[in-house]
Amino acid sequence: MTDMSRLGIDFAGVHFKNPIIPASGTFGYGKEFEEFYPLSELGGISVKGTTGARRNGNLPPRIAETPSGMLNSVGLQNPGIDHFIAEELPYLKTKETVISANIAGSTADEYREIAEKLDNTDVDMIEVNISCPNVKAGGAAFGVSCEGAGQITKIVRSATKKPVMMKLSPNVTSIADIAKACEAEGADAVSLINTLLGMRIDIRTGRPILHNNVGGLSGPAVFPVAVRMVWQVANAVNIPVCGMGGVSSWEDAVEIMMAGASLVQVGAAIFNDPMTPVKITAGLSDYCREKDIMLSSIIGAVKPW
Numbered sequence: 425m426t427d428m429s430r431l432g433i434d435f436a437g438v439h440f441k442n443p444i445i446p447a448s449g450t451f452g453y454g455k456e457f458e459e460f461y462p463l464s465e466l467g468g469i470s471v472k473g474t475t476g477a478r479r480n481g482n483l484p485p486r487i488a489e490t491p492s493g494m495l496n497s498v499g500l501q502n503p504g505i506d507h508f509i510a511e512e513l514p515y516l517k518t519k520e521t522v523i524s525a526n527i528a529g530s531t532a533d534e535y536r537e538i539a540e541k542l543d544n545t546d547v548d549m550i551e552v553n554i555s556c557p558n559v560k561a562g563g564a565a566f567g568v569s570c571e572g573a574g575q576i577t578k579i580v581r582s583a584t585k586k587p588v589m590m591k592l593s594p595n596v597t598s599i600a601d602i603a604k605a606c607e608a609e610g611a612d613a614v615s616l617i618n619t620l621l622g623m624r625i626d627i628r629t630g631r632p633i634l635h636n637n638v639g640g641l642s643g644p645a646v647f648p649v650a651v652r653m654v655w656q657v658a659n660a661v662n663i664p665v666c667g668m669g670g671v672s673s674w675e676d677a678v679e680i681m682m683a684g685a686s687l688v689q690v691g692a693a694i695f696n697d698p699m700t701p702v703k704i705t706a707g708l709s710d711y712c713r714e715k716d717i718m719l720s721s722i723i724g725a726v727k728p729w
Contacts (some may be wrong), residue, residue, distance in 0.1 A: 425441075426465070426702070426705055426709045427495075427699070427709050427713065428441050428442055428709070430712035430713065430717070430718050430719055431443065431467075431705070431708060431709060431712065431719045432718075432719075432720070432721055433467070433686055433719070434612065435664050435666070435686050435687055436547050436549065436587040436589065436612040436613040436663070437587055437612070438522055438549055438587055438589060439522075440467040440468055440522055440687060441467055441521075442466075442467040442705050442708070442719075443467050443677070443681070443685075443686065443688050443719065444466060444677065444688055444690060444701050444702075444705045444708070445468040445469060445470055445522075445524070445666070445685075445687060445688065445690070445701075446469055446470065446549075446571065446594070446689070446690055446691070446694060446701055446706050447470055447668050447687045447689035447690060447691035448470040448471060448472060448473050448524075448526035448551065448591075448689075449472060449473055449496075449498065449526075450552070450625070450690075450691040450692065450694045450695065451469060451470075451471075451472075452471075452472055453469075453471055453472060453512045453515075453516060453627060454469050454471075454516065454519070455515075456547055457698055460698050460699055460702075461699070461702050462519075463516075463519040463520075463521055463575075464519055464520040464521055465521075465701075465702050465703075465705065466521045466701055466705075467478040467521065467687065467705075468520070468521055468522030468523065468524055468548070469516065469519075469521060469523055469524065470524045470526050470551055470689060471508070471512070471516070471523065471524065471525055471526055472502050472509050472526070473500045473502060473526045473527070473528045473553055474502050474504070474505050474525060474526060474527050474528065474538065475500055475502060475505070475527075475529060475530075475534065475538070476503060476504065476505055476529065476537055476538055477504045478502070478503050479499065479500050479501055479502055479504070479506040480493065480501055480522050481499035481500060481501030482498065482499030482635060482636045483496050483635045483636075484635060485633060485634055485635055486498050486499065486634060486635060486636065486639070487634075488624045488633040488634055488639065490622065490624060490641065490643070490645065491556045492643055492644045492645040492671065493641055493642055493643025493644060493645035493646065493670070493692065494642060494643050494692055494695070495583075495622050495623070495624060495633075495634060495638075495639035495640065495641055495693070496619070496639050496640055496642070497542070497634045497635070497636035497638070497639035497640070499636070500528055500538065500556070501706050504539075505527070505538050505541050505542070505659065506541070508543070509541060509545055513525075513545055513546065513547060515531060515546055517546050522548045522549070523546075523547050523548050524547070524549045524550070524551045524552070524589070525540065525542050525545075525547045525549075525551065526551045526552075526553055527550060527551070527552055527580075527627035528556045529544070529545075529556060529576075529635045530551040530556060530557055530558070531558075531560070532575060532576060532579050534577055535552065535580055535583075536579050536580070536583045538586075539552075539579075539580045539583035539584045540583045540584065542563055542584060542586060543583065543584040543585060543586060543608070547586065548586075548587070548589050549587040549589060549612075550580065550584060550587070550589065551586070551589045551590075551591050552576060552577070552588060552589065552590050552591060553591045553618070553720050554566040554567030554572070554573055554576050554579050554590060554592070554593065555567050555591070555593040555595075555618045555619075558572055565593055566592075567591075567592055567596070567602060567618075568593060568595060568596050568602075568629045569602075569638055570601055570602055570604075570605035571605075573590065573592070573602045573605050573606050573686070574575070574605040574606065574725075575609075576590075577605070577606045577609035577610060577611050578609040578610065579592055579608035580608060581611070587612040587613065587642050588610070588611055588612050588613075589611065589612060589613040589615050589666060590603075590606040590608065590611045590613075590614050590615070590641050591614075591615045591616065592606075592615065592616040592617065592618065592655055593617070593618050593619055594616065594617035594618060594619075594620050594646075594649060594650075594651075594669075595620065595621050596719075596722070599616065599617070599653045599656060599657055600656045600657050600660035600661075601658055601660075603616075603657040603660055603661050604660055604661055604708055607661045607662065607663050607709070611663060611688050612663060612664075613663050613664045613665065613666060614657060614661065614663065614665055614666070615655060615659060615665070615666035615667075615668065615687075615689065616650070616666075616667065616668070617640055617646065617649065617650045617653050617654075617668065617669040617674075618640070618668070619640025619642045619646070620641040620646055620649065621639075621640065621641070622638065622639060622640070622641035623628060623637065623638045623639070624628075624698055641672065642669070642691055642692040643670055643672075643692040643693075644670045644672055644692075644693075645648060645670065646669045646670045647670030647671065647672075647676060647680075648670075649669065650667060650668065650669025650670055650671075650680060651667075651679060651680055651683045652683075652686050653669075654667040654680055654683045654685050655683040655684055655726065657678045657684070658684020658685070658709045658724055659684065660682065664686045664687075664712065665685050665686060666682050666685060666686065666687040666688070666689060667680040667683065667684070667685025667687070667689070668680075668688065668690070668691060669691075670692070671688055671690050671691075671693065672690070672692075672693035672696075672700060672702075673704065673707065674703070674704045674705075674706075674707025674708050674710075674711060675705075675707070676704075677704050677707075677708060678711060678722060681719075681722050681723055682722055682724070682725045682726045683724070683726055684691060684723065684724040684726075685723070686720075686723050688704075690704060692698065
C-alpha cells in the first residue's frame with residue numbers, strides 16, 4: 425500500500441493527496457480503469473477535453489506510432505459540456521479524487537459559455553486548452569500568441585470562480601512569455617506541455633499516415649522539451665505549474681518536479697501500461713521515504729550551473 429502521507433500538494437487553492445494526474449484525452453472519464461485500481465488512488469483526473477457541443481472528432485486514421493512516442497489527431501471527440509455535467513461529473517465526484525474539467529473552444533464565446541456552465545458545478549478546477557483553432561484568426565491556435573492566450577484567460581477568469589489552469593502549447597517561440605500573459609490576466613496556474621506538432625508519411629502511398637495530415641506528438645520523445653519548458657515557465661511566473669509531456673516513470677516525475685512542476689500529468693504512457701499512474705505514485709512514495717522528505721520539497725529544486 426502506497427503511503428500518501430509525504431505526497432500531498434496544495435495547488436491553486438486545491439489539495440491533492442498526491443501529484444499524479446492522468447492527462448486529458450488519455451483517461452476518458454476513468455470508468456474503464458476501475459478494473460485496475462480505485463480512482464481514489466490518483467491525485468486527480470483531467471477529464472476528456474470538453475467542448476460546447478458534441479464533437480465526433482477527426483476522420484481516421486488519427487493515431488500513428490513514432491519512435492519513442494505517438495502522433496494523434498483525434499480532434500477532441502467528446503459528448504459536449506451538458507452531457508459531462510449531467511452524466512459524468514456526478515459519478516466522478518464520488519471517487520475521492522480531484523476532478524479537473526479540461527475545456528476547449530473554437531471561439532472566445534464558446535470558452536465563456538462552457539466556463540459559465542462549470543461554475544455552478546462541483547468540478548474542482550478548470551484546465552483550459554488553448555491549443556484549439558481560433559476561427560477568427562484563420563485557424564491559428566489561441567495559445568500561440570500572448571494576445572490570444574491572455575484573451576481566453578481573461579474571458580474564462582471572468583466567467584467562473586473556480587481555479588483556472590491554462591494548458592499551454594509548446595509550438596511557440598517563447599512559452600514563458602505566453603505563461604506570463606496568462607498570469608497577467610488572472611490564471612491561477614498553468615499546465616504544460618501540450619503536444620508538439622508532427623507528421624508521418626506512408627512511403628508506399630505517398631500520403632500522410634494521419635487523415636488530418638499532421639498531429640500532436642507525445643510520449644518519451646518529448647520529455648526533455650517538457651522539462652526545459654517547465655523550468656523556463658516556473659522561473660518566469662509566480663503561479664504554480666503542472667508539468668507533463670513524456671512522463672512515464674517515477675524518476676521522470678521527480679525530474680520534472682525538480683524543474684519546477686508542482687503537479688505531474690501522465691498521458692501516452694497509460695496506453696502502454698494502464699497502471700503507470702499508480703506505479704509512479706508508489707515510486708514517489710518510496711523515494712520520499714528513502715530520502716526522509718516531503719515530496720513538495722523537491723519542487724523547483726534544480727540547481728543550474
